[in-house]
Amino acid sequence: MIKHNSKSYRLDRIERVEKYERLFDEAAISHDPEKLRLLDAYYTSGEWREDYEADERGELPSDLKRGVLSQDALYDLLEKAEL
Secondary structure (H helix, E strand, O other): EEOOEEEEOOOHHHHHHHHHHHHHHHHHHHOOOHHHHHHHHHHHHHHHHHHHHHHHHHOOOOOOOOHOOOOOHHHHHHOOOOO
């Protein structure tokens, strides 16, 4: 757990969202098949759902970049890649 703006957050969740956010940004530009496969595995896993629901409950810092948790953006990227 880490403290941020007087709230506690799970560091592993934050690091996971940051990791997949970087992959998301890179894959959106490069369409790298390996990055897209990693994103697809995340999206179809329980981890993505857990992160999404944690965000909905306010369990992620408000200043954390989280486009990867947008269902439409990630789905559209993966659909364009036909994964």
